[in-house]
Amino acid sequence: MIGGNQFFLQDEGARIILDFGIPFKIRENYFEEFLKPRTSAGLEDYLKTGLIPPIEGIYRNDLLQIHQIIRGGGLPLHQQPAYDLLLLSHAHVDHGGYIPLLDPRITVACSQMTGTILKVMSIVGQAGLEKDYLEFRVRSEEGKMSKNKAEKRIERSFHLYDKENPFFREGKVLAHPVDHSIPGAAAYIIRTSKGLVVYTGDFRVHGIRKEDTFNFISLVEKLRLSGEKVLALLIEGTTLQREDVSGHYSEDDVKTSLYALMKSHHSGLIIVDFGPRNVERLVLTIEAAQSAGRKVLLRLPDAYLLREINLIDPAIPGPSHPEVDILLERRSTEPKKWEREIITEYKNKLITPFELRKNPDQYVVLFSFFDINEVIDFNLNQGVYIYSSSEAYTEEQKFDIKRLRNWLKLFNFEFIGDPENKTHNLPLHVTGHAYPDTIREVVERIKPEILIPIHTETPEKFIDIAPFAKVLLPVLGETLYLSPRA
Numbered sequence: 195m196i197g198g199n200q201f202f203l204q205d206e207g208a209r210i211i212l213d214f215g216i217p218f219k220i221r222e223n224y225f226e227e228f229l230k231p232r233t234s235a236g237l238e239d240y241l242k243t244g245l246i247p248p249i250e251g252i253y254r255n256d257l258l259q260i261h262q263i264i265r266g267g268g269l270p271l272h273q274q275p276a277y278d279l280l281l282l283s284h285a286h287v288d289h290g291g292y293i294p295l296l297d298p299r300i301t302v303a304c305s306q307m308t309g310t311i312l313k314v315m316s317i318v319g320q321a322g323l324e325k326d327y328l329e330f331r332v333r334s335e336e337g338k339m340s341k342n343k344a345e346k347r348i349e350r351s352f353h354l355y356d357k358e359n360p361f362f363r364e365g366k367v368l369a370h371p372v373d374h375s376i377p378g379a380a381a382y383i384i385r386t387s388k389g390l391v392v393y394t395g396d397f398r399v400h401g402i403r404k405e406d407t408f409n410f411i412s413l414v415e416k417l418r419l420s421g422e423k424v425l426a427l428l429i430e431g432t433t434l435q436r437e438d439v440s441g442h443y444s445e446d447d448v449k450t451s452l453y454a455l456m457k458s459h460h461s462g463l464i465i466v467d468f469g470p471r472n473v474e475r476l477v478l479t480i481e482a483a484q485s486a487g488r489k490v491l492l493r494l495p496d497a498y499l500l501r502e503i504n505l506i507d508p509a510i511p512g513p514s515h516p517e518v519d520i521l522l523e524r525r526s527t528e529p530k531k532w533e534r535e536i537i538t539e540y541k542n543k544l545i546t547p548f549e550l551r552k553n554p555d556q557y558v559v560l561f562s563f564f565d566i567n568e569v570i571d572f573n574l575n576q577g578v579y580i581y582s583s584s585e586a587y588t589e590e591q592k593f594d595i596k597r598l599r600n601w602l603k604l605f606n607f608e609f610i611g612d613p614e615n616k617t618h619n620l621p622l623h624v625t626g627h628a629y630p631d632t633i634r635e636v637v638e639r640i641k642p643e644i645l646i647p648i649h650t651e652t653p654e655k656f657i658d659i660a661p662f663a664k665v666l667l668p669v670l671g672e673t674l675y676l677s678p679r680a
């Protein structure tokens with residue numbers, strides 16, 4: 195299964211959770227846009243459909259109470275949570291989306307950057323599917339998060355670490371940054387009584403932060419060569435199912451393609467579409483646009499995200515970048531507090547659809563399919579839409595592409611990178627996950643005794659990749675023993 199990582203590690207007294215994400219594959223078996231888990235039923239819909247495991251001592255007692263009423267029993271309430279630490283690898287919802295269901299006393303450890311992205315997601319309301327549960331509020335100065343609802347306020351304990359301070363649990367856990375399609379991603383090295391347990395999270399080596407991943411591999415290899423036992427490696431294998439990822443393009447190649455397309459389309463508006471919070475792609479698009487003599491127009495949520503991220507990592511440009519302006523879209527409600535902040539702070543950079551239509555050939559607009567009807571307000575009759583996102587996998591996504599095609603026809607826009615109608619060979623998207631030969635290199639250099647494939651549809655492929663290791667294929671809900679039971 196790809197995503198929905200939820201792992202529970204037990205060693206003597208230590209009990210650690212590795213990620214607690216939304217398993218989309220299971221979710222789409224039962225739910226869709228208009229059929230969601232009922233928030234009034236607490237945990238019940240999630241437990242019944244197997245979206246979360248029936249483990250004692252990890253969930254919020256208030257949600258467990260509802261569960262007990264509905265079942266007339268079930269999971270008991272607890273005084274103290276059975277786990278006290280959750281290592282969150284990054285801010286994608288397939289890794290952290292169900293954290294709000296957990297007992298808030300379980301400390302969530304994540305990078306400062308991940309904490310910032312979670313905060314922005316909650317404030318701008320892009321938290322994802324279980325939005326009602328995802329209304330986090332970070333009060334980073336205290337390292338605490340809370341769920342801000344009038345009737346109950348849940349304070350969640352967070353440990354936000356930075357580069358200077360990656361160790362915790364008396365040095366037994368080390369967080370290490372890795373390259374992925376969202377900033378702030380980390381892998382973890384956990385020192386157990388039987389050896390090191392290494393958790394990769396999601397990673398790759400073809401983005402801007404590839405050195406982070408290489409340093410992580412070198413570190414584990416060095417530990418092994420200095421005599422430490424690498425007991426187990428939990429490693430993602432997202433790309434192993436697809437043989438066609440052998441193109442081995444990098445984010446830099448995508449930037450080159452974007453630049454070439456922007457350069458060759460000098461009249462009309464250009465819209466670029468990529469996944470939410472893919473900050474690296476966003477920055478590369480700004481650079482490509484700058485070289486092609488266009489400014490990038492950000493939507494308010496992206497401007498807010500960039501502003502917050504820039505405060506944590508000044509190397510990532512904020513909305514004050516000279517080649518960035520902000521699109522002020524039509525709205526029917528009063529701006530929220532965070533929107534007012536952006537509107538006031540960057541008042542000299544605001545562009546309305548009316549202003550945009552005067553000189554559309556000077557701009558690149560960052561939109562996704564869900565923003566497409568905003569194009570109506572631009573009142574244009576030509577332009578280019580560059581799809582720089584992953585292929586459509588689910589039926590729903592395929593339908594969205596069909597709808598997108600209809601919209602673009604309506605606007606007389608050229609659709610470049612239509613996933614079902616490739617008209618050229620320029621790489622317009624690369625995956626956030628390591629290519630197969632990188633996975634092979636990681637496995638060979640880390641050389642674990644036990645390998646546990648995760649985040650993959652083809653776990654059995656690791657048997658060939660790691661002939662020297664014992665490959666344990668995880669089964670949902672079952673315990674894997676990393677050492678003989680005492």
Ligand SMILES: [Zn+2]
Pocket residue numbers: 196197198286288289396649
């Ligand atoms: Zn993932």
Ligand SMILES: [Zn+2]
Pocket residue numbers: 284286374396626
């Ligand atoms: Zn991810």
